[in-house]
Amino acid sequence: MEKSVEDVVIVGAGIAGLATALGLHRLGIRSLVLESGDSMRTSGFALGIWTNGWRALDALGVGDILRSKHKRITGIITTSVISGLTTSQLPFTAMHSGGDLELRSVNRKVLLETLETELPKDTIRFSSKVLIGCDGVNSVVARFLGFSKPSFAGRSAVRGLVDFENGHGFEPKLMQFFGKGIRYGVSPCDDRTVYWFFSFSPSPQEREVEEDPTKLKQFILSKLGKVSDNIRAVFEKTQVQNMVFSPLRFRLPWELLWGNISKDNVCVAGDALHPMTPDLGQGGCAALEDSIVLAGVLAEALKGNASENEYQRLQKGLEKFARERRWRSFDLISTAYMVGFMQQSDGIVMNFVRDKILSKFMAGMLLKKADFDCGKLTVSS
Structure with a gap:
């Protein structure tokens, strides 16, 4: 079998890994x-793409493929589980940068398969020059670089996916519910x-339900509060094998x-770089941003002036990636944690402040952080 030499090795076939590989492929760079694992990492079932x-998926050339399979969300509705009353409604109207905000809940398996289909078939590769850690929250590469465990x-x-054979009948809205120390959403x-x-924030007594999917489902149903029957049906009809539990790390x-x-x-990207709580829905989106920036700087380095030292060009390219992504990652992690803290804090005063004052602010924060453009797949001349 003919052996080939590859310039880039990527550890982890998650969103960041496959998207970076596809970005490099679009720019004429082969990677491994x-x-x-023995299959793609599809845990989580779906994720919000803002x-x-x-913009990153369009740069990769797969945006319209995925749009055709997923319904566009047209706004956010937040509801108190204590009173059952709507606390805010925010339509996705035109934003200051131009154009409407776009949100779709995307099946994770479909996303990964779409990225994989666009990649060339791999062969054996040796003598790789760059190692990119896209190996998730518990990244070995991140620890090699000196980062602490999240x-x-x-x-x-808990995340889940449910199929309504005859249709679910929901409007294309992101519906979020808060109160009594819990937060949940349906999309x-x-x-x-x-x-x-x-x-939720598990008490010592509640930790035992985490290991039993049936008990976990019953626990969730007991905590839904004052909600409509059609919202409750989403959780009732979900099969336990279509639920996944995870402690939140950042x-x-x-x-x-x-x-x-x-x-x-060596560098890290995706969850290996910026594990964050899911309160902004930006984990997957930030990974896609990483892939566009990273593919661009690597292609620029590998296609640079042949008279210059390639290893030094690669180092400078990765340093450029780090500069561009450091503050964006810092901002997203910090904001997500702050929003999550406010949304799930309990107590009479906090419930009043959140429902009457902060609900529109926090919904607007989601839109603000989504209005970011990582750029196109280009190589500087």
């Missing part, structure tokens, strides 16, 4: 993606499929200010 994520946020989340993916999440944001995002010919 290494995945420790405007910034769609911290536990004190909260846990349609298409006419039949609905994605949901449920976040990178201490100040680590990004002095930590090594890159070192020599």
Whole structure:
């Protein structure tokens, strides 16, 4: 078998890994993606892709493929689980930068398969020059670079997907519910499929339900509060095998200010770089942003002046990636943690402030952080 030499090795076939590989492919750079599992990492079932994520997917050339399979969300509705009353409604109207905000709940498996289909078939590769760690929250590459293990946020989340054979009947809205120390949301993916999440701070007595999917489902149903029957049906009809539980972890944001995002010919991207709580829905979108920036700087380095030292060009390219992504990652991690803290804090005063004053502010924060453009797949001349 003919052996080939590749310039880039990517550890992890998740969103950041496959998107970076595809970005490099679009720019004429071959790469090898290494995945420790025996299949793609499809846990989580679905994720919200906001405007910034769609801009990255368009740069990769797969945006319209995914749009055709997922319904566009037209606004956010927030509801108190204590009173059952709507606390804010925010339509996705035109924003200051021009154009409407775009949000769709995307099936994670469909996203990964779409990225994979666009990649060339791999062969054996040796003598790679760059190692990119896209190996998730518990990244081995991040630890090699000196980052600490992500911290536990004190909260846990359950994510699920449910299929309504005859259609779910929901409007294309992101519906969020808060109160009594819990937060959950419901969002349609298409006419039949609905994605949901449920976040809570487990007490010592509640930790035992985490290990039993049946008990976990009953626990969620007992905490839904005052909601309509059609919202409750989303959780009732979800099969336990279509639920996934995970403790929420995040990178201490100040680590990004002095930590090594890159070192020599090694760097991290995606959740390996910026694990964050899901309160902005920006984890996957930020990974897609990383892939566009990273593919661009690497292609520029690898296609640079042949008279210059290639290894030094690669180092400078990765340093450029680190500069561009350091503050964006810091901002997203910090804001997500702050929003999550306010949304799930309990108590009479906090419930009043959140429902009467902060609900529109926090919904607007989601839109503001989504209005970001990571750029196109280009190589500077």
